[in-house]
Amino acid sequence: MPEPLLEFAGVGYAWPGAAPLFSGLDLRIAAGEKVVLLGPNGAGKSTLLRLANGLLAPSAGCVRWQGRTLDAASLRQRDFARAFRRDNVLLFQHPEAMLFNPTVHDEIAYGPRQLGLAGVEARVARWAGELGLDGLLDQxxxxxSGGQKQKLALACxxxxxxxxxxxxxxxxxLDPRTVGWLIDTLLESGKTLxxxxxxxSLAAELGERALVLGDAGRLLYDGPLAPALADLELLQAAGLAHRHRHRHAGVAHAHLHAHDWESS
Known part of the structure; x- marks a missing residue:
């Protein structure tokens, strides 16, 4: 079996003063895979993404990138850290946390400049154009707006x-047009997601594999996406479906329903 691009081996994590998240979490993501992470608020989705990006260190187990353990020692090694920060990136849920330069142009140029990449101005022009930010480069x-900040964070x-x-x-x-562009761009890129x-509904378009988290980061499911989205009992356990009680002609019964929604 080829070496995974990203691996979690027995990972646990606990925020200070909070109940532990994850316990012995194991997962492997191969290059080119498109993986969708589902679960209720508080299940640890954002924490898992930060662990994958090396922004957090597990309290148990380890995270490996291309077979190498992600820890403080490896991220202090300049060559490894530069390559890792170019190849493994994280889009925060709230883009304001990522933006700190004086102009839109400087934001997009910042990463390539810091990493010594070639063609900085061409990169800025390409992605500002793709995301409709080319008229805002001096702003x-x-x-x-909130949507423009999200586009800018993506462009960076x-x-x-x-x-x-x-x-x-x-x-x-994001507006529906940009969502469509994003899905097409990501799926056609060949990149690992x-x-x-x-x-x-968006999950069905974004990936081929699902990771479904329950309370306290418990991994409820790891497998093909379509069966997970069709399993209402699984979605209920993950806080993505709920049971309504109804009364018709004096008879009470319950139905499971799944809903599309985005957290604020």
């Missing part, structure tokens, strides 16, 4: 031409 990021990541994209609710502030979403 300060704080002046943009795509300008690096990464191998692996971890995306936390990437469509929450790990995408967190509550939108089940």
């Amino acid at each position: 300060p990021p704080y002046a943009l 990541l795509l300008a690096l031409d990464p191998q692996f994209l971890a995306l936390d609710e990437p469509t929450a502030s 790990l995408v967190s979403t509550h939108n089940l």
Whole structure:
């Protein structure tokens, strides 16, 4: 079996003062896979993405990138850290956390410049154009709308031409046209994806494999996406479906329903 691009081996994590998330979490993601991460709020989806991006260190087990353990020592090694930060990127759920430069142009150019990549201006022009930001390059990021900030954060990541994209609710502030563009771009890119979403219709388009988390980061399911989306009992356990009680002609009964929604 080929070496996975990303591997979680017995991973556990606990935020200070909070109940532990995950316990012995094992998963492997191969290059080119499109993986959708589903689960209720508080299940640890964002934490899992930060672990995958090396922003958090597990309290138990280890995370490996291309067979190498992601830890403080490896990320202090300049060559490894530079290559990792180019190839493994994370889109935060709230893009304001990623934006700090004086202009839109400087935001998109920042990563390529820091990593010494060639063709910085061409990268800026390409992704600003793709995301409809080319008329805003001189604007300060704080002046943009929520959707424009989300597009800018995406442009900053795509300008690096990464191998692996971890995306936390990437469509929450995007208009339908941009959502369609994003899905097409990601699926045609050949890149490895790990995408967190509550939108089940979107999930069906974004990936081929599902990771479904329950309470406290328990991995309820790891397998093909379509059967997971059709399993209402699984979706109920993951907080993505719920049971309604109805009364018809004096007879009470219950139905399971799944709904599409994005967290705020």
